[in-house]
Amino acid sequence: MVSSPRAAAAVLALAAWAPAVAVAAAISPPDSAKVQNRLWESAAGSYYNDSFLIGNGRIGAALPGTPVSEKIHVNEDSFWSGGQLHRVNPDALNYMPQMQSLVVNGQIKNAATLASFAYAGTPVSARHYDFLGDLELTMNHSSSVTNYERWLDLADSTAGVYYQVSGVSYQREYIASNPAGVIAIHITSDHAGTVNFNVHLRRGSSLNRWEDYSEKLGNDAIVMGGGSGGKEAVAFVAGAKVVASGGKVFTIGDYVKCEGADEAWVYFSAWTSFRKDNPRDAVIKDIEAAAASTYNSIRSAHVGDYQELASRVSLNLGESSDEQKAMTTSGRMLALSKAFDPELASLYFQFGRYLLISSSRHGTLPPNLQGIWSADIDPQWGSKYTININTEMNYWPSLVTNLAELNTPLWDLIDIMRTTGSNTANSMYGAKGVVAHHNTDLWGDTAPQDNYVSSTFWPSGFAWLVTHLFEYYLFTGNQDMLAEKYDTLVDAATFYLDFLTDYKGWKVTNPSISPENTYHIPGSKSTAALTCGPTIDNSLVWALFGMVLDTQAVLGIQDHALAKRISVMRSQLPPLRVSPTTGGIMEWIEDYTETDPGHRHFSLLWGFYPGSQITPSNATTFAAAQKTLYRRLSNGGGDTGWSRAWSVSLAARSFNASSVGDSLTTLLEAYTYPNSLLNTGPPASFQIDGNFGGTAGVAEALVQSHEYVVAGHSTTKRMIAAHLGDKNKIPLIRLLPALPPLWASNGGGSVTGLLARGGFEIDMVWGEEAHLTNATITSKIGGQAWITLGGTPIGGTNRTEISVDGHGHGTFVLLKATKGKKYTVTLA
Known part of the structure; x- marks a missing residue:
């Protein structure tokens, strides 16, 4: 009882002085088993390919979900190994007629030997994709955790980690926001003042020698910068800023520490000199703007931006059993051998769309062999743009699954390649127009890549890429875009008008190959790859010429001279032919015996899918294409993720529903990592094209046009x-x-x-x-x-x-x- 007014005043004063006791918000367990469209696991990832991927088109992060000390591998899509190279072999033009003559006269080995000197690029390789670094998040609490769960939600493009330590619940939510241009992490606890962690940036283990600086910015941020090395190195800068509610945030050295907070937020950005004259200023601007906003507003804008794209398509393949729904994603994947899991198959389909939304947005580069995610400074195959199937496959689901605007990064790359490819066409072949070979990089490199006969000596990469321009028009009817890209189509066609040479009354590419496949040289024990007029080239040029003619008709372009040249040359292309030996489509200009009957590339079936040259209206070639697919798969074909994904669409074009189901099941069981649903890519960590191709294949089984x-x-x-x-x-x-x-x-x-x-x-x-x-x-x-x-x-x-x-x-x-x-x- 208060005995006097003075005593009462003292009590009130003491109450006013005493700090308020913070009450943390309750955190409910995520219970992911009951959430549709969600990947989830009950343990952190052990390897890079176990990670859940997030991305805003330009910046990507791989989340292993380690509860205490998490290394988040981060990438920026324009951080490659160096500046632009000019690699065209200075002797290619002089020796091209001799190479062509050797091929036509059957001296294939001599032609290949000469090509290895005079055709291959100098140097042999374009630039490769590079690893940016690690965002290290270390929680300062016990490593003994219970009730662990991590997830990636495809409904709203959020990822998370939940666990408990000594009765305290912790949760981290991750987003990669395209509108805000940052990766944001929200760290919460259900006990006030228990959020304690450190944030650090580095290139990664044994990679710190590529850092030029790593330093603090004030008392709540850090920034790291450096370069890729090599001529005209690409400079990078990455930065992170911490904001907390309660507790304190401070820097020591190049670490940011958060102690005693109720909740906290980490904002990360990265830029390179490819886009920014001062990437450091750009990074600081991004993280400062994010910190000045609120996480809830950034999250809301992110979810709205993502869902506007993702929600356009829904897929229901039936209801999974209660037993299947209760399993983790990896558990469901491993149980596929026992029973089909319809909701898992639908999840896989949507995962491909999610990855494309996360890696291909307006103003970004296209997804490469690993999308925008990589943990290697020199990844397998350079994680470049391989344009004899892989880059094109990345965009197969974009139109049919209603994500048409995600194609703009591919258009931008094609625009860059017009300039470099024009120079390559002229200096290598003495031709007008534009050419590219089987790889390119962020600078639009169009010179031959590597010095490997069965892949290097192929002049039709640009032709394949530009077919995507016309396909966009076919799906959308956008004549303004078609008018804008007409000259690009003409440039691609013009190269072949100049380059095609004579062989037995046909006009053919020479020299060329059927991508990565080889054949037995008749009358010899030797194998070869070099040829003229492989079927894929004939189909590509046939389609390209038709697209130019169609574009002229749609736009009312009166260029009769060009139309006549194209029509005449098109009529002289080798037709699709059926092999008397196999009954399938012939792959080469002659009926050679292939070295590997189950080869992974279905190049000879380009006109079947993704092309439209082979249809049921010609029963002979349609049956031959079906037989070719069956023969390949029966001999072990489809033995990589992207190859098996291609076989799904080819089976759909064959109207073979059972084969569609079998190939999709094989793709999931044999060529997909169970913990992450990523397409396997041994010896690479993973390879993203199979995910995109699988999604496209499902759609192709449902609708064709x-x-x-x-x-x-x-x-x-x-x-x-x-x-x-x-x-x-x-x-x-x-x-x-x-x-x-x-x-x-x-x-x-x-x-x-x-x-x-x-x-x-x-x-x-x-x-x-x-x-x-x-x-x-x-x-x-x-x-x-x-x-x-x-x-x-x-x-x-x-x-x-x-x-x-x-x-x-x-x-x-x-x-x-x-x-x-x-x-x-x-x-x-």
Whole structure:
């Protein structure tokens, strides 16, 4: 009891002086087993390829989730091994006629020997991707943790770690924000004043010699800088800043320490001299701006930015069992040999889309062999842009899974390559136009890479890349973009108009190879790779020429001289031919016997997928392509992640639903790391192309739109197939052309938001018997399309007819769509 006014005042004064007791917010266990679209594990990663990856397109981080002392491997997409190189062999032009003559006259070994001297680049290698460093986060508490869980949530692009130490719950949440340009980490505890940690930056173990400085900025930030070495080194700067609620933040040496906080935030940024004249100032600006904002606002903007892209497509392949749902991601992966896991397969599909959103955004570089993530200063194959399949595969899911705007980094790289490739075409081949070989780097290097006959001597990398420009138009109808890129298409075509030479009445590339494959030289025990007119080149040039002609027609360009040159040259390309020996598509200009019948590259099937030269409208080449795929897989083909992913799309184009399911299952079981869902890449840590290719393959089994029908015929009796370069054609949309029964057997399935050529968005529902229940087709731009179900050849009939509201019914139905209108498709 207070006995006097003076005593009462004293008590009030004491109460006012006493510090308030902080009450930390409760932290609930994440219970990830009950959260869809989430990768999760009950233990930290032991190896780099166990990490969960986050990225904002430019900056990437690999999160092992180590509870006490975590080394977060960080990358910046423009940190490569040096400045631009000029590597074209000065003797290539002089010796090119001799190399070509040797090839035509069958002196393949002599041609290859000469090429190793006169064709290979000087030096032989372009620049390679480099590792930036480690963001080291050390928690100052006991290492004895319980109830551990880490996760990567594909619904909102957040990652996290949760655990308990002596009854105290800790949680770290990680985001890589594209709008804010930073990686942000939120560290919390459910007991006030128990957040204690250190932050440090370094290049990594044994790499500190590449640091020029590592120092503190004031009392709450650190910055590290250096260079890549070599001529015109790329300079890098990385910085981190800590903000805390409660406790104190201070620096000692080049560490930031946080002690006694209730919660804290770490903001990280990195820049290089590739984009910034003063990358240090840019880093400081980023982390200061993040600290001046709030984590909640940064997080909200990040989630909104991500979800606007990610939520466009949903996929449901059925419901997994309760037992499957209760397992960690790795547990579910290891259990695939016992039973199909539909929700895991859907998660894998969305993971590919997540990785593309995280590694390819406006203003960034394209994802390389490892996306934007690497822990090696000199990664396997340099983690460059390998453009004889891998870079292109990275973008296969971009259009069909409704992420069209993510293509702009690829366009930017193509623009850079126009300049370097023009110089290479002229100085190596004496040709106009643009050429690139099988690799490039951030500077758009177009000289031959390495000195390895079966990969180096290939002049068609640029041709493959630019097909993506026209495909973007086909899916979006964006004529402004097509007009902007028309000259690029012409540059690529012009090179072949100048370069193609004569062989047995055909116009062929010479010298060239079928990427990374070899054959037995007839009458000899020797093997070779060098040739003229390999099938992949013929298919690429055929498609490229057709795309130029189509672009002229779409834009009303009246260049009759160019159109005539292209049309004449196109008619002289070697046609697709069936091997009398194997019954499959011939891979080389002659019916050589391949050294490896199960080779990983399906180059000879480029016209089947991703091209559109081989379709059911030609039963002979279609059957030969099917036989080729079967033969490759039967002989051990598809033995890497990206190769197996390619086989999923090829099986879909074959209308072989069982093979689609088998190849996807093999991709998951044999070529995917169970802890992270990353595509295996031995001897590399991982290789990202297989993830992208797998996602594209799933979509290709559900919707196809690469075929065309001659316009002007409104009845199926007069349907005639058309191809690239033909005038007045309408796209054909196939619904469920290769749906594996497994994707329906757990309660049916559905998909929303897939894109088809012609600017159509597709939603579908199917039942347990893998039969269409209904589909909704939304026209984004207006126009026409033929609609069919399954794999019936154009003009054919089957037992399953469809009905399109307002447009009749039949095996094929012509849809005349109005922009923005939805059309329902059902079984008739």
